[in-house]
Each structure stands twice: as C-alpha cells, then as structure tokens.
Amino acid sequence: MTVADGVLDRGARLGFDLAKAAGIGSIALGVLAFWVALPPVAVRSAAVPAVLGLGGILAGVSSWRLGHTRLGWTGVCIAILGLLAGILASRAAVGNLEVVITWGALTAATLRYATPLVFASIGGLFSERSGVVNIGLEGMMLMGAFFGIYGADQTDSWIAGILIGMAAGAALALVHAFFSIHMRADQIVSGTAINFLALGLTGYLYIDQYGTEGTGDVPAVPDVHLGFLARIPPDGLGKYLDRAFGQLNLMIWLALATVVLAYIVIFKTTIGLRIRSVGEHPRAADTVGISVYATRYGAVTTSGALAALGGVYLSIGFVHSFTENMTAGRGFIALAALIFGKWRPFGALGAALLFGFASAVAPRLENVEAWATYGTLFQTLPYILTLIAVAGVIGRSIPPAAIGRPYEKQ
Amino acid sequence: MVAPTKSNNEEAPTTLTSRLSLYERAGGVLTPLVTTLLAFLVAGLVILVSTGKNPLPVYRGILDGTGLPWLLHWLVDVRVIGGTQDLYPTEADAVAVSAISLQQTLILTGSLILTALAVAFAFRCGLFNIGGQGQYLVGVIVAVAIGSELTGVPRGVHVLLALFCAGLAAAVWAGIAGLLRATVGAHEVITTIMLNWIAYWVGSYLFSIGGPLQSDTQKSVPISNDIQDSAKLHVLWGGVQGLHAGFLIALAALVVFWLVIDRTTLGYRVRAVGANPEAARYGGINVPRSYFLAMAISGAFAGLAGAIDILGWQYRFSQLDIQGSDIGFAGIAVALLGRNKPLGILFSALLFGALLTGTSTRNLNPDIFDPELAGNLTLIIQGLVVLFVGADVLVAWLWRARRKVRA
Numbered sequence: 001m002t003v004a005d006g007v008l009d010r011g012a013r014l015g016f017d018l019a020k021a022a023g024i025g026s027i028a029l030g031v032l033a034f035w036v037a038l039p040p041v042a043v044r045s046a047a048v049p050a051v052l053g054l055g056g057i058l059a060g061v062s063s064w065r066l067g068h069t070r071l072g073w074t075g076v077c078i079a080i081l082g083l084l085a086g087i088l089a090s091r092a093a094v095g096n097l098e099v100v101i102t103w104g105a106l107t108a109a110t111l112r113y114a115t116p117l118v119f120a121s122i123g124g125l126f127s128e129r130s131g132v133v134n135i136g137l138e139g140m141m142l143m144g145a146f147f148g149i150y151g152a153d154q155t156d157s158w159i160a161g162i163l164i165g166m167a168a169g170a171a172l173a174l175v176h177a178f179f180s181i182h183m184r185a186d187q188i189v190s191g192t193a194i195n196f197l198a199l200g201l202t203g204y205l206y207i208d209q210y211g212t213e214g215t216g217d218v219p220a221v222p223d224v225h226l227g228f229l230a231r232i233p234p235d236g237l238g239k240y241l242d243r244a245f246g247q248l249n250l251m252i253w254l255a256l257a258t259v260v261l262a263y264i265v266i267f268k269t270t271i272g273l274r275i276r277s278v279g280e281h282p283r284a285a286d287t288v289g290i291s292v293y294a295t296r297y298g299a300v301t302t303s304g305a306l307a308a309l310g311g312v313y314l315s316i317g318f319v320h321s322f323t324e325n326m327t328a329g330r331g332f333i334a335l336a337a338l339i340f341g342k343w344r345p346f347g348a349l350g351a352a353l354l355f356g357f358a359s360a361v362a363p364r365l366e367n368v369e370a371w372a373t374y375g376t377l378f379q380t381l382p383y384i385l386t387l388i389a390v391a392g393v394i395g396r397s398i399p400p401a402a403i404g405r406p407y408e409k410q
Numbered sequence: 411m412v413a414p415t416k417s418n419n420e421e422a423p424t425t426l427t428s429r430l431s432l433y434e435r436a437g438g439v440l441t442p443l444v445t446t447l448l449a450f451l452v453a454g455l456v457i458l459v460s461t462g463k464n465p466l467p468v469y470r471g472i473l474d475g476t477g478l479p480w481l482l483h484w485l486v487d488v489r490v491i492g493g494t495q496d497l498y499p500t501e502a503d504a505v506a507v508s509a510i511s512l513q514q515t516l517i518l519t520g521s522l523i524l525t526a527l528a529v530a531f532a533f534r535c536g537l538f539n540i541g542g543q544g545q546y547l548v549g550v551i552v553a554v555a556i557g558s559e560l561t562g563v564p565r566g567v568h569v570l571l572a573l574f575c576a577g578l579a580a581a582v583w584a585g586i587a588g589l590l591r592a593t594v595g596a597h598e599v600i601t602t603i604m605l606n607w608i609a610y611w612v613g614s615y616l617f618s619i620g621g622p623l624q625s626d627t628q629k630s631v632p633i634s635n636d637i638q639d640s641a642k643l644h645v646l647w648g649g650v651q652g653l654h655a656g657f658l659i660a661l662a663a664l665v666v667f668w669l670v671i672d673r674t675t676l677g678y679r680v681r682a683v684g685a686n687p688e689a690a691r692y693g694g695i696n697v698p699r700s701y702f703l704a705m706a707i708s709g710a711f712a713g714l715a716g717a718i719d720i721l722g723w724q725y726r727f728s729q730l731d732i733q734g735s736d737i738g739f740a741g742i743a744v745a746l747l748g749r750n751k752p753l754g755i756l757f758s759a760l761l762f763g764a765l766l767t768g769t770s771t772r773n774l775n776p777d778i779f780d781p782e783l784a785g786n787l788t789l790i791i792q793g794l795v796v797l798f799v800g801a802d803v804l805v806a807w808l809w810r811a812r813r814k815v816r817a
Contacts, residue, residue, distance in 0.1 A: 188599050189538075192796055195791050196789055196792045196793030198793075199789050200788070203785075204787060206462050208461070295792075324786075332603050332607060335603070339600060380611045383605075384604075386604050387601060391596055
C-alpha cells in the first residue's frame with residue numbers, strides 16, 4: 001500500500017494520472033494481444049499474445065490498486081478476453097482467419113449491433129435521470145420498429161418512417177408517464193405492462209396489416225458512403241477505416257451524435273440540471289419552482305422517442321423487415337448498458353459498444369472450430385458484467401437518488 | 411398485515427405493501443373482476459375496429475377453444491355453448507375435443523400457478539421478482555438433464571429427484587438476486603432481469619447443435635434428448651399430453667404457500683419485512699436473511715413450474731422452445747391479478763390458462779378468428795390487466811371515492 005501511495009504521489013507530482021494511464025494501457029494491451037494474432041501481422045506463436053495479455057492484466061490490476069476501480073477491472077476483462085482470443089487466433093490457420101475475423105468488418109458489425117442499444121440506453125438515461133424507472137424500453141423500441149417500417153411503407157419515405165416510429169414510441173412512453181407520474185403507480189409494474197402491451201399491439205397490427213407475407217419492399221434509411229477513407233495512408237489503415245466506417249448506416253452516425261447531444265443537454269444546460277435535480281431530490285426542485293411533473297413527463301416522453309429510434313434502426317436501417325418481437329431483449333441490454341455506464345451518456349456508449357462487440361463476435365466465433373459451440377455462451381457477457389457491476393465489485397453503479405419513487409405535490 | 415396508523419391513512423400509498431394493504435380495504439374482489447371485464451372490453455373494441463367483426467362470437471369461439479364448456483357437458487350440449495353445431499356431427503365428438511382442450515387449459519393453469527407463486531412470495535416480502543422466466547428455464551434445464559441423462563433409477567425416485575433438483579437449482583438461481591439484495595443492496599429487478607437473460611443464453615447453448623444437452627439421435631436439430639419413461643409424471647386424465655400429476659403439485663403448492671405465509675414464523679418474518687423493513691429490523695428480524703429466503707423460495711416455485719412442464723407433457727426442450735416460452739412473464743400478470751393471494755392466483759391462473767389455450771393456433775377455429783391475431787390479443791389483455799390491476803389505478807380511484815363517501 002505504501003509503495004502504491006509512493007508511486008501515486010510521484011505520478012501526481014508529475015501532473016500525470018498513473019492509475020488512469022495504467023487502466024488505458026491495460027485495455028490497449030488486451031486489444032493488442034488479439035490484434036497481433038490476426039492478419040496482417042498474424043503472429044503464429046501463442047507466446048506473443050500471452051505475454052501481451054498478461055501485461056494487460058497486470059496493468060489493469062495496478063490501475064485498480066491505484067484507485068481507478070472501474071477502469072482497472074474493465075482493463076483486466078479486456079486483457080483476459082484479448083489473451084484468450086489471441087492465443088486461439090494464433091493457433092488457427094491464417095487463410096481461415098482472414099475470412100472469419102477481419103477487423104474492419106468486426107468494427108462495423110460492433111457499431112451495427114451497438115446502435116439500437118445506444119439509442120435505447122440514452123433514452124433510458126433521460127427517464128431514469130428524472131427519477132422514473134423505465135423497464136418499458138423494450139416495448140418502446142418495439143413500437144418504433146413496427147411503426148417505423150409501417151410509416152415508411154405508408155408514406156413511401158424513410159424520413160416519415162423515422163418520425164412516425166418516434167411518435168409511436170413517445171405515445172407509449174406517455175402512457176408509462178401518466179401511470180407512473182400522475183397515478184403514482186409502481187413504475188416497475190407499469191413498465192412490465194408497457195412491454196406486454198407493445199408486444200401484443202405490434203404483433204396484432206403486423207398480422208392484421210401484413211399477414212404472413214411480411215412487409216416486402218419498404219424505403220430504407222440510406223448508408224453514408226465515405227470513399228475518401230480508403231485513400232488515407234498507410235494502406236492498411238485506409239483499408240481498415242474504409243471497412244469499418246466507410247459504409248455505415250446514417251442512423252449509426254445519428255446514434256453517436258445523440259450521445260454527444262445527450263451529454264450536452266444533461267450536463268451543460270438548464271433543462272439537464274432540472275432533469276437531474278428532479279431525479280435526485282424532487283422536493284428541493286419543487287421548492288425552487290421547477291415543475292416536477294412537467295419535467296418528468298418531458299423526460300419520459302423523450303425517452304420513448306429515443307428508444308423508438310433504436311427500434312426504427314432495427315427495422316428500416318438494419319434488417320429491412322419486421323418480425324414479431326424483433327427487439328428480442330435488446331431493450332433490456334440497453335438498460336444493462338445504462339446501469340453499467342453508471343447513468344452517464346459516454347458510459348452508456350462505452351457499455352453499448354462492449355455489448356455490441358459481444359453480439360458481433362458471437363456469430364463469428366461459431367466459424368472458429370475450437371469455439372463453435374461457445375459462441376452462444378458469449379452472449380451472456382453483457383448480463384454477467386452488469387450483474388458484477390451492480391454487485392459493486394468493479395466500482396458500484398449508484399442510481400439517481402429519487403429513482404422509482406412517485407412524487408406527490410404538496 | 412400491519413395496521414396502518416391514522417396519519418398513514420391520509421398519505422397516498424407509495425410502497426408496495428401499503429398498496430397491498432390498500433387492496434384489502436378498497437374494492438375487495440371487485441377490482442380484479444372489473445379490471446378483467448374492462449380489459450376484455452378494450453380487446454373487444456380492438457377486434458371490432460381492426461377487423462369489423464362482432465367481438466361476441468369471437469369470444470364464444472375462444473371459450474369453445476378453452477374446453478371449459480366440457481365442465482357442463484352433463485347438463486348441456488357443449489356444441490350449444492361453443493356454437494359448433496356445424497363443426498361436429500355428433501355431441502360425443504364435440505365432448506371429446508372439448509375434453510382435450512380442457513386438459514391443455516389445466517396443464518397451463520398448473521404452470522401459471524407456480525410461476526405466479528414465484529412472483530407472489532417475493533412480493534409479500536416487498537421484492538419484485540421479474541426473474542420468474544429465468545428461474546423457470548433453470549428448472550426446465552435441470553429437469554431435462556436429470557430426466558434424460560440419468561438411467562436405471564426406479565420411477566418414483568427418478569421423478570422426485572428431478573423435481574427436487576429443478577426446484578433447488580432455481581432456488582439457488584433466484585437466491586443470487588436475493589443474496590445481492592441482502593448483502594450489497596443491488597435492486598432485485600435489475601439482477602433478476604440479468605439472470606433471466608443469462609439463463610436464456612445458457613439454455614440456448616446447452617441445447618444448441620453440439621451442446622452438452624443436445625440430442626444424441628438428431629445431430630442436426632437443436633433439441634434435447636427425450637426424458638426417460640421413469641422420469642415422466644403420471645397422466646391423470648386423457649392420453650398423449652393429457653392432464654398430468656403436475657397439476658396436483660401446483661395445487662399443493664398453493665396450500666404450501668398459504669401455510670408458509672400465514673402460519674409459520676418464516677412467513678410472519680417475510681410479511682413483516684415486506685410491510686416495513688425498518689420496523690422489522692427494529693423488531694429483531696434478520697432482514698437480509700428474509701430477503702434471501704424469500705427469493706430462494708420464489709425461485710423454487712418457478713423451477714417446479716419448469717420441471718412439471720418437462721416431466722409432465724413436453725418431455726424434451728429445444729432452442730426454439732426457449733425463444734417461444736413466456737410462462738414466467740405471464741406469471742407476473744397472474745400474480746398481480748390474483749393479488750398475490752392463493753385463491754386469487756388459482757382463479758387468475760385459470761383465466762389466463764384458458765385464454766392462452768383458447769387463442770392458440772391449435773384450438774381456435776380460424777374461420778371464427780385468426781389465431782395469430784388472437785394470440786396477440788391475449789398479450790394486449792395481459793398488458794391491460796397488469797396496467798390496471800398492478801398499477802392499481804382502479805384501487806386508487808375506489809379508495810378516493812370511498813374517502814369522499816366517508817367524509
């Protein structure tokens with residue numbers, strides 16, 4: 001402990017956060033451990049990723065001991081993953097690897113899987129920061145998914161599809177808001193009901209409108225082509241950037257912009273201050289003249305519209321069709337991302353990217369012989385990490401103080 | 411139930427238990443009945459608006475699909491109740507079909523009773539267990555594993571062992587959430603949601619092609635082996651997929667629930683913690699221990715539900731079944747409508763069991779109404795019931811009305 005303190009002191013004197021650096025280093029080493037085993041480097045000895053991964057684990061642990069608990073443990077997790085994946089990849093045939101795991105494609109896939117989670121968890125952020133638990137995110141996403149494609153189909157415009165989807169999500173959120181704010185109902189019960197309702201309603205309307213034939217051809221949200229990325233030197237980097245970011249859907253960029261916007265709104269504006277104060281201490285907020293009800297209504301409705309965007313992306317941005325219950329639990333992963341990200345926009349983004357990575361890697365693992373059956377098991381990662389996070393092992397996630405409690409005006 | 415003080419009476423109910431005691435005073439059995447009628451009315455409107463059909467014949471068709479008319483077949487021709495004179499030439503045919511439908515309804519009722527008890531027991535301790543689905547899956551997985559992998563065990567022993575282990579495993583699974591609540595205060599709603607999805611994916615892995623529990627004979631299908639004959643529950647009524655002894659287990663569980671909650675020290679502690687954890691702690695009750703035990707017992711109920719489904723009629727489980735299964739979630743609606751009381755749960759489980767069976771593709775006559783639409787209608791009704799009863803809107807309304815009358 002004294003050694004650690006000494007190191008920390010010296011670091012502080014140099015104006016340099018050693019703990020943070022160690023944490024970031026551990027993440028970098030973990031990624032590197034995996035990367036060296038892949039083309040173009042394609043190291044064929046298991047020792048290299050092993051050494052790099054172990055270095056990463058050490059760096060992570062030291063970051064943890066020096067005080068950056070969450071960052072340190074994230075580093076340790078990534079280093080362990082990188083070590084295992086790196087050793088495995090180094091033992092597989094190179095030709096096979098190029099087909100199975102190409103970094104650019106993996107990055108793009110991660111972003112594709114993360115996008116619905118980003119939208120929904122930012123949505124959840126608004127609601128929960130204002131003190132209203134939202135486990136109805138799943139249902140709101142589903143509304144967005146159906147009404148997004150339905151709207152696009154009816155109006156023959158994807159822009160209208162996005163707007164109609166958002167409106168549908170907001171409408172369902174309004175029901176949740178009414179019951180949790182005005183009726184002072186239990187917010188968990190209300191959220192559960194919202195999920196049942198959305199599942200039944202969208203399934204009913206889908207069968208009623210489209211029967212079993214499916215939605216057919218509907219206008220889709222376009223991809224954004226960034227051709228210049230491929231020309232960035234050196235050649236390998238350009239190729240990677242092109243594969244990863246050159247042809248992403250417009251809504252993926254929109255999701256990233258939403259995170260930045262949410263950060264600004266929540267932490268840099270008066271509206272954000274109101275939302276946060278209502279979520280932390282509604283009585284105090286009320287005393288200084290902030291309308292608790294209005295603020296919560298606004299936040300919950302925004303939450304529904306944003307979660308619906310995640311659903312819209314799924315239906316007309318990603319798979320271009322609708323199936324009953326197509327969100328398949330993504331609303332709950334988004335909730336997990338929100339908690340794992342400690343109710344912060346960039347934290348939620350990071351968690352969504354990590355969970356998106358887990359989803360992107362899982363099907364690819366099925367092509368690697370040694371891992372064929374474990375791909376499915378890999379999908380549990382987001383939930384296990386969240387469980388560990390709420391248990392407080394890696395820096396406790398603490399919710400807004402007034403969350404889940406109805407407020408009564410006096 | 412702890413009697414609320416005078417000043418508490420003036421406050422709007424904010425905690426789970428203050429609501430629960432409110433249930434006792436406002437409305438009685440009336441609220442769930444009115445809510446159910448309201449939900450059916452809304453669903454009827456949905457039918458009318460979307461398809462232009464008269465909802466009454468549709469509900470009649472659903473009622474026919476539930477098999478409930480069979481109960482009256484000694485008195486009336488079931489074809490008259492179901493309106494199926496054109497469908498079945500003789501009454502005997504109609505009665506036979508009706509009997510099979512009723513067996514399905516009761517099978518589902520049994521499972522729903524158990525998953526609802528899983529919600530109700532935790533609820534009485536002030537915990538919201540929405541992990542019933544995951545605990546149910548854990549029960550399914552263990553029942554499949556013991557039922558199919560274990561050989562050469564006498565029949566009674568095999569069945570009991572499978573039931574016991576499934577219940578125990580699910581109790582441990584739910585106990586994780588209880589333990590986290592008890593030790594570090596992690597909210598059980600979050601942890602049980604996470605545990606649901608972990609169970610979902612672990613199950614998907616176990617039954618996947620090449621997975622540990624995947625069939626030895628059908629190598630290309632993600633399905634488990636069939637369970638041994640020695641692990642199958644006795645069929646009480648009917649033939650293949652008839653009503654099995656699991657239904658009796660569910661009924662027994664209702665009695666056990668009542669005994670434990672109302673007649674034991676453990677139940678008293680659970681209710682005291684549910685009523686007011688601070689007061690319970692002050693009174694010398696070990697609150698964390700109660701949280702853990704309440705969750706574990708809840709989990710055991712849900713695990714048993716999974717076990718009786720496997721040992722009673724499904725005999726095997728597949729990846730597809732995991733995706734399609736929602737009995738654990740339906741248990742939330744059943745428990746809320748039944749107000750977390752044994753008798754209430756019995757009736758609301760019968761209602762939802764009948765509704766789910768009556769709207770299934772297998773039982774609803776497609777000429778009357780598209781079963782796929784009807785299945786979604788059931789979800790809408792479920793949602794409305796949870797919204798109105800669970801969110802106790804009607805209760806609050808009645809409460810205010812009563813106070814006005816008194817004043």
